[in-house]
Amino acid sequence: MTKLTVISAAAATPEDRPFRARHLIGGTFRDSADGAVIERRSPAHGLLVSTAAEGGRAEVSEAVAVARAAFDAGDWSRRDGKARAALLLRVADLIERDLDRIARIETLESGKPISQARDEVAGAADLWRYAASLARTMHGESHNTLGPDILGVVLKEPVGVVSVITPWNFPFLIVSQKLPFALAAGCTAVVKPSELTPSSTVMLGELLIEAGLPDGVVNIVLGHGDPVGMAMTEDARVDMVTFTGSTGVGKAITAAASGTLKKVSLELGGKNPQVVFPDADLDAAADAIAFGVYFNAGECCNSSSRVIVHEDVAEALIEKVVALSRAVPFGDPLDPATKVGAIISPEHQDQIDAHVQDAVAGGAWLRLGGAGLPVPGLSGQFYQPTILSEVRPEMAIARAEVFGPVLAVLRFSNFEEAVALANDASYGLSAGVWSESVHTCLDFARRAEAGTVWTNTWMDGFPEMPFGGMKESGQGRELGRYGLEEFLEAKTVTMRIGRGSRAPWVQGSAPL
Numbered sequence: 001m002t003k004l005t006v007i008s009a010a011a012a013t014p015e016d017r018p019f020r021a022r023h024l025i026g027g028t029f030r031d032s033a034d035g036a037v038i039e040r041r042s043p044a045h046g047l048l049v050s051t052a053a054e055g056g057r058a059e060v061s062e063a064v065a066v067a068r069a070a071f072d073a074g075d076w077s078r079r080d081g082k083a084r085a086a087l088l089l090r091v092a093d094l095i096e097r098d099l100d101r102i103a104r105i106e107t108l109e110s111g112k113p114i115s116q117a118r119d120e121v122a123g124a125a126d127l128w129r130y131a132a133s134l135a136r137t138m139h140g141e142s143h144n145t146l147g148p149d150i151l152g153v154v155l156k157e158p159v160g161v162v163s164v165i166t167p168w169n170f171p172f173l174i175v176s177q178k179l180p181f182a183l184a185a186g187c188t189a190v191v192k193p194s195e196l197t198p199s200s201t202v203m204l205g206e207l208l209i210e211a212g213l214p215d216g217v218v219n220i221v222l223g224h225g226d227p228v229g230m231a232m233t234e235d236a237r238v239d240m241v242t243f244t245g246s247t248g249v250g251k252a253i254t255a256a257a258s259g260t261l262k263k264v265s266l267e268l269g270g271k272n273p274q275v276v277f278p279d280a281d282l283d284a285a286a287d288a289i290a291f292g293v294y295f296n297a298g299e300c301c302n303s304s305s306r307v308i309v310h311e312d313v314a315e316a317l318i319e320k321v322v323a324l325s326r327a328v329p330f331g332d333p334l335d336p337a338t339k340v341g342a343i344i345s346p347e348h349q350d351q352i353d354a355h356v357q358d359a360v361a362g363g364a365w366l367r368l369g370g371a372g373l374p375v376p377g378l379s380g381q382f383y384q385p386t387i388l389s390e391v392r393p394e395m396a397i398a399r400a401e402v403f404g405p406v407l408a409v410l411r412f413s414n415f416e417e418a419v420a421l422a423n424d425a426s427y428g429l430s431a432g433v434w435s436e437s438v439h440t441c442l443d444f445a446r447r448a449e450a451g452t453v454w455t456n457t458w459m460d461g462f463p464e465m466p467f468g469g470m471k472e473s474g475q476g477r478e479l480g481r482y483g484l485e486e487f488l489e490a491k492t493v494t495m496r497i498g499r500g501s502r503a504p505w506v507q508g509s510a511p512l
Contacts, residue, residue: 004384007331007338009045009377019105021052021198023059023222024205026066027215033058038195038223043111044333044342044380050109052198055223060190060231063219067161067188068237070216077158077186081136088132088180090211091204095125098207102200106172109197111342111380112296113333124176127479130463131180134484138185146494149501155491158186159263160239162487163232165225165253166201167245168194168344169299174244174267175201177467177478179218182242185487190219190238192229196344198222225249236260240487243267244301247401247427247472265476265486267468269401270429273306273422274458275412275444278313280434281456286320288432288458289407294328294340294385295459298405299348301473302430302452302459305402308421311411318389318409322368325385331375340405342380349381352404356386359397359408364388369405393424401427415440423449428470432458451477 018039022029031037036054041047071077076084095102103117110117143152162182166174171193182189193201205220221228229249233241233256240263243253247268257264274292276285292304309317333341343349349372356370369386389409391398397408412418422431422444431450433441441455451469454460461467466480476486496502 003326004373005327005329006373006375007329007335008375010332010335018048019050019199019202021050021202021222023053023055023063024202024209024218024220025059025063026219027209029202029205032056038198040109040196040198042108042342042380043344044378044382045108046379050105050199052195052202052222054195055221055228057227057231059221059223060228060235063190063221064161064232064235064237066216067190067219070214071158071161071188075214076183076188076217079186081138084135084184084186085132087211087213088128088135088183091180091207092125092128092132094207094210095121095128095204098203099125102172102203105199105203106197107333107341109199110168110171111333111344113335113338113341115336115338116296120170120173124173127173127176127463128180131184131484134181134481135184138484138488140490149497151495151497153493153495155493156488157491159487159489160187161237162187162189163235163238163241164189164191165229165232165241165243165245166191166193168196169296169301171197172200172204175204177483178242178244179204181478181483182487183213183217185484187240187487188217190221190232192221192223192232195222195224229253230256233257234259238262240265242476242486250474265478266474267301267476267478268429268472268474269427270301270303270469270473271306271399271401271425271427272302272304272430272432272450273308273425274304274432274434275418275422276307276309276313276317277418277433277435277437277440278310279436279440280313281436282313282317282320284456285434286317286324288434289317289321290324290328292432292458293407294325294405297340297343297383299344299403303403304432304458305406305408306398307407307409308412308418309409310418311413314389314409314411318367318387321407322387325368325387328385330373330382330385332378340385341382342378343383343404346381348403349383352383352402352406355397355400355402355404356388356406359388359391359395362395362397363390363392364395364397364408365390393421399425415443419444419447423447426472429473430454430469
């Protein structure tokens with residue numbers, strides 16, 4: 001653990017009163033009927049930060065009924081795009097007004113650095129504004145070449161009631177990658193945040209009410225994936241489920257939704273490679289690798305947890321990444337200087353460490369880290385920046401999603417081997433390539449089995465650009481116009497123009 005950059009507990013300890021998170025059903029915040037609650041303690045500070053109502057199937061059933069009634073009534077689903085956009089823009093303004101409040105509860109519940117939480121909330125406001133632009137520009141198609149007496153029209157209509165299930169690692173950002181697009185399309189929704197990070201989603205519910213969203217259009221049910229998430233998936237009154245989380249849970253949701261054949265959109269796990277060719281800018285690549293693996297403590301579906309580097313520059317790159325890793329500030333997430341905060345739970349920290357120890361036992365070389373990280377003045381769980389080299393493709397550390405600050409380094413000797421290693425995974429979320437040759441970058445980008453490919457950068461994202469995965473990283477897309485299309489159904493309207501233009505099917509028929 002020597003020579004790491006550790007930020008001790010901030011002088012000001014979190015003294016906030018615990019946030020009280022309640023269900024939002026039909027425009028009213030309420031506790032669970034049985035009074036059950038879930039307490040959340042800060043993974044960094046160990047203090048109680050929120051108390052959330054613990055819902056069950058009864059709360060889900062009521063919320064779905066309300067969302068169904070609101071959709072069928074048409075107050076939102078048939079509202080014009082200008083009015084929908086105006087409300088989404090008001091929500092964006094309110095998010096920015098309450099940015100510090102939302103970011104602080106995210107930091108306390110998730111353990112992520114406060115500076116990162118602020119950036120995420122600001123980015124979420126931008127997503128609501130972009131979705132507002134889509135609400136005003138949504139359109140279908142017309143076909144005027146089907147014959148002189150036929151006009152074809154393709155209408156785009158909201159899919160209906162949507163169950164929105166979000167994870168703990170980016171709770172406010174990810175709900176904002178889904179919900180405003182569903183609302184822009186005219187859908188109504190039932191939202192379930194993770195039981196580990198419920199509060200920022202409830203705060204969003206408060207802002208939706210303040211912005212004037214009609215009662216019942218968005219409902220929030222708090223609780224565990226089973227029973228709440230499963231009930232939201234199985235209910236026949238729900239038309240679509242959109243979920244972000246682990247691949248295992250995504251498969252369970254697909255199976256549960258099959259009973260009603262509802263639409264399912266999934267953003268799941270990743271084992272994302274950054275491939276570094278010998279002509280790459282190694283300093284820029286090393287910095288992006290450090291960012292990619294330590295951002296959000298590696299608890300990120302886009303984490304670049306695999307580096308595939310040409311054998312001629314492998315040692316030089318590893319040395320640069322190790323040096324940068326020692327300089328990355330780990331520690332108290334309430335300190336603005338911190339870049340890497342706490343691990344979400346003790347159980348998850350144990351899982352991260354088990355992956356690392358298994359890799360070392362299997363022959364990987366531990367170049368840095370490989371253990372928990374004591375932070376002076378804090379009682380929570382932290383993990384050291386960890387780098388493993390001499391990793392073989394068949395090792396679990398090269399294939400499994402660790403979801404922690406752990407980097408696995410593999411080597412290649414030629415372009416074909418690099419592509420094969422990059423694609424040798426059950427996941428296909430994102431990939432990166434580093435080379436000064438545009439030909440190398442474009443050839444790799446076209447052959448990589450990933451929903452997003454970054455060239456000479458990592459994790460740059462924009463509301464206009466679609467995001468999603470191939471293979472076991474999911475199905476469907478978020479963001480961009482594609483993100484709106486997920487919440488729309490296409491309806492064909494074929495119109496015959498002019499009386500008597502349709503030739504009779506039964507020739508010579510006479511009226512009875």
